[in-house]
Amino acid sequence: MSIRAFIKRDFLIEKNYKIAFFLRLAGMYLYLSVFYFMGFWLEKNSSFFSGEFFLRVFLGIVFAKVLLIPLNSFSESLRKEQLFGTLESLFMASKDNLRLLAGIVAYPLLYGFLETAIYLGALVFIRLPGGINIFFLLTGLVLGLISMTALGIISASFIMAFKRGDPVNFLLNAGMTLLGGVFFPVSILSGWLLKIAFLNPVTHALELIRIGFGFPGSLSVTPIESILFLTVFSLVILPAALYAFKLAVKYAKKTGSLGKY
Amino acid sequence: MADGVRLLNITKSFKKGKVRLPVLEAVSFSVKKGALLLLTGKNGSGKTTLLKIMAGLLLPDKGEVFLNDQNPEAAKNEIGYLGSEERALYFTLTGRQNLEFFAALYGVKAGEIKARTEKLTERLKMEPYIDLPVEDCSLGMRQRLVVAKALIHHPDICLFDEPLKGLDKEARKIFTELLRFLMKNKKTIIIATHNETDFKGLKFTVRELGR
Numbered sequence: 001m002s003i004r005a006f007i008k009r010d011f012l013i014e015k016n017y018k019i020a021f022f023l024r025l026a027g028m029y030l031y032l033s034v035f036y037f038m039g040f041w042l043e044k045n046s047s048f049f050s051g052e053f054f055l056r057v058f059l060g061i062v063f064a065k066v067l068l069i070p071l072n073s074f075s076e077s078l079r080k081e082q083l084f085g086t087l088e089s090l091f092m093a094s095k096d097n098l099r100l101l102a103g104i105v106a107y108p109l110l111y112g113f114l115e116t117a118i119y120l121g122a123l124v125f126i127r128l129p130g131g132i133n134i135f136f137l138l139t140g141l142v143l144g145l146i147s148m149t150a151l152g153i154i155s156a157s158f159i160m161a162f163k164r165g166d167p168v169n170f171l172l173n174a175g176m177t178l179l180g181g182v183f184f185p186v187s188i189l190s191g192w193l194l195k196i197a198f199l200n201p202v203t204h205a206l207e208l209i210r211i212g213f214g215f216p217g218s219l220s221v222t223p224i225e226s227i228l229f230l231t232v233f234s235l236v237i238l239p240a241a242l243y244a245f246k247l248a249v250k251y252a253k254k255t256g257s258l259g260k261y
Numbered sequence: 262m263a264d265g266v267r268l269l270n271i272t273k274s275f276k277k278g279k280v281r282l283p284v285l286e287a288v289s290f291s292v293k294k295g296a297l298l299l300l301t302g303k304n305g306s307g308k309t310t311l312l313k314i315m316a317g318l319l320l321p322d323k324g325e326v327f328l329n330d331q332n333p334e335a336a337k338n339e340i341g342y343l344g345s346e347e348r349a350l351y352f353t354l355t356g357r358q359n360l361e362f363f364a365a366l367y368g369v370k371a372g373e374i375k376a377r378t379e380k381l382t383e384r385l386k387m388e389p390y391i392d393l394p395v396e397d398c399s400l401g402m403r404q405r406l407v408v409a410k411a412l413i414h415h416p417d418i419c420l421f422d423e424p425l426k427g428l429d430k431e432a433r434k435i436f437t438e439l440l441r442f443l444m445k446n447k448k449t450i451i452i453a454t455h456n457e458t459d460f461k462g463l464k465f466t467v468r469e470l471g472r
Contacts, residue, residue: 005365009351009358016353085348088318089410092342093366103366253320256275256310259346 002099003106010107025118028065032058032119052129056215060182062119063141063209067202068176069112070105070149074156075169077104082163082261091258097245101153109145130214136223137212143230144205148176150234151201153241157248163261176202185218204229264294264329265449266315266418271324273310284310287324290468294329294417295447297440297465299454306471308453309345312420315451316342328418338367341416343407343424345453352396356387356406359395360413367414381409384442386435400427408436412443419443419450425459437462 014021035057081087081104094100155169179186179193180202189197197203198219204226207219217223252258268290274283284307292298300308313319315326317333317340328336350359357378364374382391385405390398395406404427411419425433440463443450454460457467 002366002368005362009354009362012358013351013353084351085346086351088342088344088346089349089363090366091318092316092337092340093363093414095337095368250320253318256313256319258318259344 002094003103006103007107007110014107014111025115028115028119032061032122035061052215055126055129055213056210057183058119058122058126059210059213059215060206062116063144063206064177064180064182064202066112066116066141067144067148067205068173069108070145070152071155071172071176072152072169073105073108074101074149074152075159077108078156078159079163082159082259085259085261088259091249097249098242101156101245105149105152128214129216132214133212135212136208139227140205140208140212140230143227143234144201144209146234146238147201147205147230150237150241153238153245157241157244160245160248161251161257163257176200179203181206181218187218187220201230201233264417265292265296266298266451267291267327268311268315269325269327271311271314271321271326273307273314273319273321285314285321285470288470289324292449292451292466294449295444297444297450297452297460297463299452299457299460299465299467300470301454301457301467302470306469308470309422311470312342312422312451312453313344315418316340316420318342318344336418338414339417341411341414341419343411343419343421345422345426349407350395350403350410353394355394356391356398356402356409357382359406360409363410364413369414377413377415378409381412384435384439385409386431401429401432404428405432405435408439417448419448421450421452423453423455425454425456433459 036054038053078087081090090100090104094103151168151172155172158168175196177183179189179197180200181197182202186194186197186203198221203219207217207226208223208230211217211223219226221229249258268288271285271288272283273285274281276282284305288307288311290298300311302308310319314321315328315333317326317337326333329339331339333340350356351362354362360378360381361374364377365371369377378391382388385408387402387405387409390402395403398406404424408421408424411421424436428436437460440450440460444463452460457465
């Protein structure tokens, strides 16, 4: 019930800014077209690229965008409520922290899925390298989202306690994209960069999603090992993140900063 | 077991740099169900702080709060809190959309939300602007909306911080009538105010803070 209320509220607010939706969509297609022409050029001039550069990057960008939604949305939405002056009211009205967190991220996530579905529409015109494997595709997406939710809640905890200057979000956004196999396979990395890439949930989630779209695996671990990694990551980090958020709320209530911005 | 509000030795201070500023020192009182208490005191005497502690939005350094014999967290759904923050509404949404959103969060059944919104709109005489975006409403209209928002879930305990702020003569009269109605319905009401005379005609007790 409360999640539905949040979705309705955010939709009603977004409805006031129709042009922004279409501009965002157009911007993403323009961004993707850069990689299309890049791929066209690379594949024409090099035997190294086997005709799948664009598709690999396309899936990387589109799904990384979805995976990063929970990472960014928790903190962004909380920050918005702080600035609107509505955070105290939300705390009063929400039954618990979990429902509040689920509510503030529900619409951005739904919107992200809708955008992804629109982008994936382009796949009608592109030949996939192999058959679709729904199991790996969905497992990668769901476990990836849960892992990123955990990190997003940690990021939101910083916002709750310190309002601005969230170091988690800043570092993660850069690191997740750069070392997550979005633009290039992480196997080309070496040393500590490769180790970090292997600890990055985006790396494993994108690997599973790409396998789900018929690509061969690009990591030195099997898809089952990637699933295991994401499962353990979620099981460890998610409870820790919820505890961190609880502590952050307690800190804000102690210092009297809950309603401040 | 006692319904109403009970405070035991509430102490609160805030740290400002290296200095600790005491705001409330061992405040204790109780308010019976259906009674109205006015919290008065100079600026900075801790009225808002105390209301926030009662609402569970602020943790005391020491002391305990009992709302209908429960702690504020457990009694959350029984509290109607009107803070001093006049921006506590979504400005691009209409008054009605704001009320419906908060009603849903409080767990008011979908079938009841519309009726409750209508009832409060009528009681607070908000008909002319309930369907306007909040950003197009005057300060007084917004204040009526936040009063409605605090009451949409039919709380047992009403904690109002300066509820008459920005209200004109007519709106003050409407608000006094509303208080009369709430007291008749056995709601416990605590109001932080600077002016006791605003509530003449109502039966109330006064607790002055910061003495």
